[in-house]
Amino acid sequence: MATVRVQDLRKAFGAVRALQGLSFEVADGGFLCLLGPPGAGKTTTLRIIAGLEKPDSGQVYLDQEAMAGVSPQERDVAMVFEDVALYPHLTGYGNLSYPLRLRRMGRADIDRKVEAVAGMLHIAHLLHRLPSTYSGGERRRVAIGRALVRRPRVLLLDQPLTDLDAKIRQEMAAELKRVQHETRQTMIYATHDYEEAVAMADRVLVMNEGVLEQLGSPEEVYEAPQSAFVAGIVGSPAMNLVRCRAAWADGTVRVEHSAFQLSLPAAGSPGVGEVLLGVRPEHLALVPVSEGVRATVEVTQSLGEESIVDLRLSDGAILKFVGRPGGELRHGAVIGVRLPAEHLMLFDASTGRRIAS
Amino acid sequence: MTDAPPIIRLRHLRKEFDGTIAVADLTLDVAEGEFICFLGPSGCGKTTTLRMIAGLERPTAGEIWLRERRIDPLPPQQRGVGFVFQNYALFWHMSAYDNLAFGLRVRGVSPAEVDARVREVAESLELTPVLRQRASRLDLSAMQRVALGRTLVVQPQVLLLDEPLNNFRPGLREVMRGELKRMQLSLGRTMVYVTHDQEEAMTMGDRVLVMHEGRVEQVATPREIYRRPATLFVAGFIGRPAMNFIETQYQVEDGRAFLRHDALRWEIETRREAVERQAPSGRVIVGIRPEDIRPAVLAVPEGRRGETLPVQVDLVQPLARRKIVDVKVLDLVLKMVVPGTFRVDAGQTLDVVMDRGALHLFDPQTLRAIG
Numbered sequence: 001m002a003t004v005r006v007q008d009l010r011k012a013f014g015a016v017r018a019l020q021g022l023s024f025e026v027a028d029g030g031f032l033c034l035l036g037p038p039g040a041g042k043t044t045t046l047r048i049i050a051g052l053e054k055p056d057s058g059q060v061y062l063d064q065e066a067m068a069g070v071s072p073q074e075r076d077v078a079m080v081f082e083d084v085a086l087y088p089h090l091t092g093y094g095n096l097s098y099p100l101r102l103r104r105m106g107r108a109d110i111d112r113k114v115e116a117v118a119g120m121l122h123i124a125h126l127l128h129r130l131p132s133t134y135s136g137g138e139r140r141r142v143a144i145g146r147a148l149v150r151r152p153r154v155l156l157l158d159q160p161l162t163d164l165d166a167k168i169r170q171e172m173a174a175e176l177k178r179v180q181h182e183t184r185q186t187m188i189y190a191t192h193d194y195e196e197a198v199a200m201a202d203r204v205l206v207m208n209e210g211v212l213e214q215l216g217s218p219e220e221v222y223e224a225p226q227s228a229f230v231a232g233i234v235g236s237p238a239m240n241l242v243r244c245r246a247a248w249a250d251g252t253v254r255v256e257h258s259a260f261q262l263s264l265p266a267a268g269s270p271g272v273g274e275v276l277l278g279v280r281p282e283h284l285a286l287v288p289v290s291e292g293v294r295a296t297v298e299v300t301q302s303l304g305e306e307s308i309v310d311l312r313l314s315d316g317a318i319l320k321f322v323g324r325p326g327g328e329l330r331h332g333a334v335i336g337v338r339l340p341a342e343h344l345m346l347f348d349a350s351t352g353r354r355i356a357s
Numbered sequence: 358m359t360d361a362p363p364i365i366r367l368r369h370l371r372k373e374f375d376g377t378i379a380v381a382d383l384t385l386d387v388a389e390g391e392f393i394c395f396l397g398p399s400g401c402g403k404t405t406t407l408r409m410i411a412g413l414e415r416p417t418a419g420e421i422w423l424r425e426r427r428i429d430p431l432p433p434q435q436r437g438v439g440f441v442f443q444n445y446a447l448f449w450h451m452s453a454y455d456n457l458a459f460g461l462r463v464r465g466v467s468p469a470e471v472d473a474r475v476r477e478v479a480e481s482l483e484l485t486p487v488l489r490q491r492a493s494r495l496d497l498s499a500m501q502r503v504a505l506g507r508t509l510v511v512q513p514q515v516l517l518l519d520e521p522l523n524n525f526r527p528g529l530r531e532v533m534r535g536e537l538k539r540m541q542l543s544l545g546r547t548m549v550y551v552t553h554d555q556e557e558a559m560t561m562g563d564r565v566l567v568m569h570e571g572r573v574e575q576v577a578t579p580r581e582i583y584r585r586p587a588t589l590f591v592a593g594f595i596g597r598p599a600m601n602f603i604e605t606q607y608q609v610e611d612g613r614a615f616l617r618h619d620a621l622r623w624e625i626e627t628r629r630e631a632v633e634r635q636a637p638s639g640r641v642i643v644g645i646r647p648e649d650i651r652p653a654v655l656a657v658p659e660g661r662r663g664e665t666l667p668v669q670v671d672l673v674q675p676l677a678r679r680k681i682v683d684v685k686v687l688d689l690v691l692k693m694v695v696p697g698t699f700r701v702d703a704g705q706t707l708d709v710v711m712d713r714g715a716l717h718l719f720d721p722q723t724l725r726a727i728g
Binding site: 199236237 | 595648703
């Protein structure tokens with residue numbers, strides 16, 4: 001296994017700039033998730049690491065060795081794609097053992113490795129069946145097993161769980177995390193689903209339009225997003241972002257919106273500007289009208305014990321609340337919302353970057 | 358629920374295909390203006406039921422009533438119900454406008470009225486700007502709205518929807534759920550909505566009907582289904598991560614009633630009578646939701662605390678505002694959900710408390726809830 005270092009990668013496809021100077025490192029045995037919307041450059045990054053795509057500039061290093069000019073085969077990197085392709089004429093065993101037979105490994109060694117991987121991924125019962133009899137989840141398991149069995153230096157996974165049921169996706173995410181912990185296989189996993197990313201990886205790299213937005217632990221990207229983009233992509237329902245006017249003076253910032261005003265401690269130098277006020281739905285508090293910002297209940301969606309409530313402010317902006325509302329909230333009811341100062345974040349409305357407080 | 362007479366009444370509906378029973382014996386009232394979701398895994402009979410209401414499938418037995426009219430002998434177009442298909446079934450080469458107008462034109466409605474009704478529906482579904490675009494060029498959300506609008510325009514009394522959000526990627530699907538729910542609220546139309554996605558059913562439905570192998574497992578509000586699942590199937594199907602199940606044996610020690618699994622035990626004094634009556638074998642399956650197993654250091658509601666239990670942390674998955682933690686105790690692997698801010702690592706031991714008031718008990722023979 002290997003460390004991976006990606007240095008200032010740039011790649012354009014015609015007028016589309018897929019990567020605009022991306023750098024990051026993954027430690028030996030690390031598990032990194034690339035998280036971003038379609039078009040963020042995740043797949044391009046994986047394909048460049050695998051050697052399937054040449055960067056316009058920048059470099060990929062495996063164990064400090066520059067990969068320019070090294071063929072995909074010589075890199076010893078395995079990749080699992082979104083549209084999993086198994087050999088349809090081979091059984092599960094045939095598929096899993098294929099990469100080992102290519103390497104002319106002895107029969108006894110092959111059996112031992114296939115058995116170990118099959119046990120880990122719970123696919124022993126599939127070894128003697130053909131892929132045509134597999135469910136979607138089973139196909140994914142076998143494909144991941146086939147990539148894992150030869151213990152590549154790096155395992156790259158490009159949205160392998162995307163089209164599975166939410167329930168199966170969650171189960172497989174837990175399993176993949178367990179497998180990675182057991183094997184310490186270096187993995188880079190691309191997804192647009194934040195739940196998948198934070199549920200699996202040690203570190204999450206949030207990217208957008210070919211640029212790194214933030215790299216941190218799952219907790220960091222959630223608790224301390226460095227940009228409005230990160231705040232919006234990590235968490236469900238997403239963080240509320242309300243456009244406000246801000247005026248800084250003497251260690252405080254006054255945030256003004258047509259429906260409310262508030263003061264927060266702030267480090268910035270005196271001045272005024274447009275900001276996005278960020279507050280997570282779970283940090284809002286529902287209170288009597290007299291004690292908070294006046295809001296009208298729009299839609300309530302039950303999540304079992306908790307509910308998501310859409311609250312409309314006087315200017316038409318919607319704030320989402322999630323939690324236990326404590327009582328029935330009827331469509332059209334008028335209530336108060338409290339914005340707790342300790343959980344509010346400010347982002348520059350033009351750059352999207354977090355403003356230190 | 359209102360006291361108004363139900364708009365749809367299903368009476369002992371049954372459907373067999375070549376001897377296999379798709380729907381066993383389904384009786385249901387749907388209230389005017391209600392949003393009811395049929396939920397279950399594929400093959401449970403939910404789509405078959407919907408298709409019987411629509412007239413696309415003929416019941417083997419039973420009756421279907423719409424208000425005061427029995428409709429099961431009628432052809433689909435005379436029933437006053439609208440059906441929105443999973444794959445939209447739009448006319449791809451036609452404009453959004455012509456798709457919306459189609460149902461009215463084939464009914465021989467005058468051009469002036471067709472235009473008025475198409476524009477009204479388009480306005481309410483925010484389709485006015487794309488009316489002249491070809492269906493094949495619309496984005497997914499607009500296609501969805503055209504499919505819905507095409508059904509709405511003929512003014513059905515009931516809208517039937519078959520997994521309409523299946524083709525949406527995650528993220529957009531959540532947005533569309535909110536949009537559909539909002540549309541339903543503003544249109545005030547009765548909707549019967551089929552889905553296999555529990556989150557969709559629970560967030561959108563006023564009531565949810567859970568089906569399994571052709572039978573109704575439970576019909577209730579989402580909150581009720583979540584808090585008081587009537588069967589083991591519902592308990593395991595609803596909720597992510599799924600409820601933990603533990604096989605236990607009923608025992609009386611020193612006059613106190615317990616459910617025991619190896620060295621673990623739960624006192625169940627208040628439910629003793631129900632257990633003795635409904636599970637005479639003494640075998641009981643205890644179900645506990647992941648969020649009802651809590652770290653002992655966090656506050657547990659007074660009077661609901663069970664015994665403190667040391668467990669081994671096996672896996673931690675941070676999911677933004679919550680973490681899913683797999684823990685091991687004896688031969689059990691249990692999932693618990695803790696706040697995202699709670700710090701815990703794989704390998705450590707953790708004292709947990711199971712919320713005594715949150716235990717669900719099931720009879721392993723009948724698979725039904727006890728008490």
